[in-house]
Amino acid sequence: MRSRRTLRPALLLFGLVLAGALSLLGVETATAVTTAGPAATTTIEVNCLPGPTNGCIRGTLRDAAGAAVAKAKIGVTGPDGTTVTATTNKAGQFGFSLETAGSYTVKLDTSTLPRGLKVAEPQFSAEIPFQSLRAAVFRVTGSQGGDTAAATSGLGARVFQQAASGLRLGLLLALASIGLSLVYGTTGLANFAHAEQVTLGGILAYVFTRLVGVPLLGAIAIAVAICALTGWLQDRFIWAPLRRKGLGVSQLMIVTIGLSLALEYVFQYFIGGGTVQITTSIQRNVGPLTIPSYISMAIAVVVLVVVGCVLLFTRIGKATRAVSDNRALAAASGIDVDRIIRLVWIAGTGLAGLGGILYAIVQNGIKWDTGLQILLMMFAAVTLGGLGTAFGALLGSLIIGLVVELSNLILPSDLKYATALFILIVILVFRPQGILGRRSRVG
Amino acid sequence: MALQKWRGRLAVGALSAGAIALLIAGCSSTPSSTPSDKSSGSTSTAALPKSKTCTSSDDYAKTFKLGTFLPLTGSLAYLGPAAVSGSGQALSEIDKAGGVNGVPTCVISTDSSDTDNPTIGDASIKQLLQAKVSAVLGAESSSVTKNVMDQVFAAETVMLSPANTADDLSGVSKWYFRTAPPNAIEANALGNLILGDGYTKVAVLVFNDAYGTNLRDGIQKVVESGGGKVVYGASGAGQDFPSTETSFGSIVSAALATNPDAIVIDAFDQTKAIIPALASAGWDMKKSYLIDGNLADFSKDFDPGTMTGAQATAQGVNPNDKFKATLRGWYKKNAGKSVDDFGYGAEAYDGTILMALAAQKGGSSDPATIQKNLAAVSGTTNGTKCKTYAACLALVKGGKEIQYTGPSGVGPFNDKQDPSTGYISVYKYGNNNNYTWQSSVKG
Numbered sequence: 001m002r003s004r005r006t007l008r009p010a011l012l013l014f015g016l017v018l019a020g021a022l023s024l025l026g027v028e029t030a031t032a033v034t035t036a037g038p039a040a041t042t043t044i045e046v047n048c049l050p051g052p053t054n055g056c057i058r059g060t061l062r063d064a065a066g067a068a069v070a071k072a073k074i075g076v077t078g079p080d081g082t083t084v085t086a087t088t089n090k091a092g093q094f095g096f097s098l099e100t101a102g103s104y105t106v107k108l109d110t111s112t113l114p115r116g117l118k119v120a121e122p123q124f125s126a127e128i129p130f131q132s133l134r135a136a137v138f139r140v141t142g143s144q145g146g147d148t149a150a151a152t153s154g155l156g157a158r159v160f161q162q163a164a165s166g167l168r169l170g171l172l173l174a175l176a177s178i179g180l181s182l183v184y185g186t187t188g189l190a191n192f193a194h195a196e197q198v199t200l201g202g203i204l205a206y207v208f209t210r211l212v213g214v215p216l217l218g219a220i221a222i223a224v225a226i227c228a229l230t231g232w233l234q235d236r237f238i239w240a241p242l243r244r245k246g247l248g249v250s251q252l253m254i255v256t257i258g259l260s261l262a263l264e265y266v267f268q269y270f271i272g273g274g275t276v277q278i279t280t281s282i283q284r285n286v287g288p289l290t291i292p293s294y295i296s297m298a299i300a301v302v303v304l305v306v307v308g309c310v311l312l313f314t315r316i317g318k319a320t321r322a323v324s325d326n327r328a329l330a331a332a333s334g335i336d337v338d339r340i341i342r343l344v345w346i347a348g349t350g351l352a353g354l355g356g357i358l359y360a361i362v363q364n365g366i367k368w369d370t371g372l373q374i375l376l377m378m379f380a381a382v383t384l385g386g387l388g389t390a391f392g393a394l395l396g397s398l399i400i401g402l403v404v405e406l407s408n409l410i411l412p413s414d415l416k417y418a419t420a421l422f423i424l425i426v427i428l429v430f431r432p433q434g435i436l437g438r439r440s441r442v443g
Numbered sequence: 444m445a446l447q448k449w450r451g452r453l454a455v456g457a458l459s460a461g462a463i464a465l466l467i468a469g470c471s472s473t474p475s476s477t478p479s480d481k482s483s484g485s486t487s488t489a490a491l492p493k494s495k496t497c498t499s500s501d502d503y504a505k506t507f508k509l510g511t512f513l514p515l516t517g518s519l520a521y522l523g524p525a526a527v528s529g530s531g532q533a534l535s536e537i538d539k540a541g542g543v544n545g546v547p548t549c550v551i552s553t554d555s556s557d558t559d560n561p562t563i564g565d566a567s568i569k570q571l572l573q574a575k576v577s578a579v580l581g582a583e584s585s586s587v588t589k590n591v592m593d594q595v596f597a598a599e600t601v602m603l604s605p606a607n608t609a610d611d612l613s614g615v616s617k618w619y620f621r622t623a624p625p626n627a628i629e630a631n632a633l634g635n636l637i638l639g640d641g642y643t644k645v646a647v648l649v650f651n652d653a654y655g656t657n658l659r660d661g662i663q664k665v666v667e668s669g670g671g672k673v674v675y676g677a678s679g680a681g682q683d684f685p686s687t688e689t690s691f692g693s694i695v696s697a698a699l700a701t702n703p704d705a706i707v708i709d710a711f712d713q714t715k716a717i718i719p720a721l722a723s724a725g726w727d728m729k730k731s732y733l734i735d736g737n738l739a740d741f742s743k744d745f746d747p748g749t750m751t752g753a754q755a756t757a758q759g760v761n762p763n764d765k766f767k768a769t770l771r772g773w774y775k776k777n778a779g780k781s782v783d784d785f786g787y788g789a790e791a792y793d794g795t796i797l798m799a800l801a802a803q804k805g806g807s808s809d810p811a812t813i814q815k816n817l818a819a820v821s822g823t824t825n826g827t828k829c830k831t832y833a834a835c836l837a838l839v840k841g842g843k844e845i846q847y848t849g850p851s852g853v854g855p856f857n858d859k860q861d862p863s864t865g866y867i868s869v870y871k872y873g874n875n876n877n878y879t880w881q882s883s884v885k886g
Binding site for chain 1: 516519632639700713719
């Protein structure tokens with residue numbers, strides 16, 4: 001009984017080792033022609049991994065088109081002069097485990113190559129100590145014909161692909177930055193903490209989907225509602241009182257910068273410094289983008305059109321534009337300015353939250369400082385389009401999105417944001433009010 | 444009175460913000476605590492208490508005063524817990540063994556943050572130097588080290604980094620040491636791994652931080668000397684992306700347009716957004732390689748199967764499960780949180796013990812004594828090998844020369860005060876998006 005108990009694990013272990021060794025050898029590695037003495041110091045091991053008592057030579061033989069070259073013979077001559085020859089498998093792989101440290105010569109037998117393939121330097125020598133992995137690379141010229149791995153993605157495809165990414169980025173920026181534009185329009189305040197409203201949306205959606213386990217759509221609804229609530233709270237307890245105290249716009253702006261920094265570190269405190277994902281599933285691209293990307297873009301378009309129409313055709317919209325144009329006059333004509341501003345805050349933060357959620361979904365994650373990273377692009381977008389106009393924010397965002405995502409076609413990637421901001425400066429020099437902005441009236 | 448009211452309202456606003464914050468906190472703490480509970484259950488020994496925080500009465504000649512300068516916030520914050528628990532566990536063990544020169548150690552913990560927040564690191568270093576610490580343990584990011592190192596060297600204080608891998612930090616000052624092998628060693632292992640897998644057209648998605656570009660340069664050198672080519676992200680090609688990048692669609696399109704055989708993701712936390720972008724574009728993750736900076740458990744981030752077959756290299760031997768459990772236990776007890784990433788934990792542990800042994804050997808824990816004796820205790824004098832502080836302490840007290848060999852596996856310091864030998868481990872991702880150790884390569 002006792003011996004069986006000790007034997008069984010031993011047998012099992014032996015079986016495992018054997019299975020492991022067999023799988024390592026690979027089926028396609030052919031015969032080893034060895035002239036070594038009793039202890040062969042070099043063995044054929046396709047997936048050789050170095051250890052304390054062996055070094056490895058490994059490689060994969062491919063032709064110029066990238067296709068694997070099978071059945072080619074490769075010999076390794078060790079320090080003791082013995083040669084071990086392996087044949088490349090179907091995947092073109094070969095490998096040797098070397099149980100003596102020293103200098104080895106690797107030679108490709110060019111006569112075993114398929115017709116049309118040539119190797120200029122079929123031989124090299126290298127010092128292989130224990131615990132080292134040395135790659136054996138032979139540069140093969142010519143291809144085995146048949147299917148030449150076609151370059152699938154030409155320049156046209158790449159431009160199309162990146163333009164789609166740019167459109168996506170632009171629409172999401174527009175959604176995220178429309179609140180920024182509206183708040184500026186109605187109160188004259190450049191709200192730096194708007195970036196954190198965007199981050200908040202993404203983080204809340206993460207919290208509700210991943211940590212609480214609410215289905216995605218429900219989580220989005222809850223997150224947007226909470227974001228809108230923060231807009232109400234902010235205006236009720238911070239901005240309205242400060243407005244009533246008659247604080248200047250620049251002081252208010254400093255308050256928003258402070259709030260921005262404070263919120264950022266609050267986020268970091270709670271979710272840490274890493275990127276968090278709202279969804280764990282990764283969708284394959286259908287056309288240039290993923291399905292969630294198309295849905296997000298559609299949501300952004302619908303929401304932006306609705307906001308635009310509300311501003312143009314409804315009473316509240318007209319009142320908002322009135323406040324935006326001339327606050328004193330709007331107040332004098334019986335519009336409750338404070339109520340309009342509060343509505344703008346609620347809508348703006350809610351939309352920013354939605355923008356953040358969609359951004360996190362399509363850009364694969366959100367971080368404590370994601371909002372801050374896109375804040376400059378948002379400011380550029382709304383300034384470019386014309387501060388205070390909804391459609392201006394859309395147009396500006398689309399331009400910025402396309403420029404950012406397409407610029408690496410001709411410029412270094414490092415400059416992608418610089419390019420967008422450079423275009424902003426150029427346009428503002430010629431059209432200071434922005435593309436769709438109106439010149440401020442005098443009197 | 445008006446002011447009173449204003450304050451009151453601000454307080455309400457702050458309270459409501461706090462309520463939202465609490466809501467997030469309540470949710471986020473639940474899942475992160477579960478895995479650590481499970482693992483801490485497996486630790487057999489009780490976690491040691493933290494060593495005391497230094498007070499102004501502690502004199503660095505008598506008390507070993509360690510100043511930790513580790514990323515507690517910022518983009519590298521995910522690496523913080525490993526190094527904090529590594530050095531903390533080391534100090535606790537030192538205290539348990541009787542302290543340094545018979546006096547219990549003390550610690551001042553500061554935040555190094557990242558290169559985007561240089562003021563935090565600067566303030567932290569000033570705090571440590573003002574408190575006259577025996578030695579500084581940090582920073583993790585090579586760029587952060589470069590930002591502050593002149594102040595540390597001018598104050599003649601030892602700075603030992605557990606994680607700096609930039610090649611140009613070799614021999615930068617007699618006060619600078621590190622327990623992580625420089626990038627060149629990892630680049631060599633990774634380059635050979637890629638070539639050995641038969642890939643010669645390599646795209647590198649690299650962020651423009653000293654760490655990323657330095658490693659990229661090393662990989663490029665190895666790949667080119669092996670007959671391969673870096674087709675995207677090569678040095679000087681201007682394809683590096685900014686470290687604050689959040690949108691990877693166009694970067695991935697551009698990289699894939701070069702038809703690479705293999706892709707190296709040379710980035711930090713941005714990896715979490717890059718992997719889905721690559722997978723969406725149809726890239727085969729088997730041909731992807733990660734580095735030490737982003738080697739992490741992605742099982743919570745992506746659906747199973749996303750990363751199957753991807754490989755990674757990282758400095759150091761694979762920290763064994765017992766060491767990991769010890770760090771988890773220490774951090775759970777003393778910080779109340781879990782450790783998810785173990786990158787550089789063993790290096791921080793070894794660095795702390797080496798400095799304490801150097802102080803013990805020299806009979807004083809002032810920086811000059813530690814500086815003078817660090818090389819000797821690391822093994823340059825061919826002393827007796829010992830594995831723990833207690834064992835080494837006994838030998839030092841007996842007047843013997845020692846060679847401390849800890850869990851990180853780094854060899855004695857060379858004349859540039861880098862580890863003379865270092866191990867690079869090769870890891871492979873499985874179906875669960877977590878990595879398993881394959882082998883260790885000696886550099």
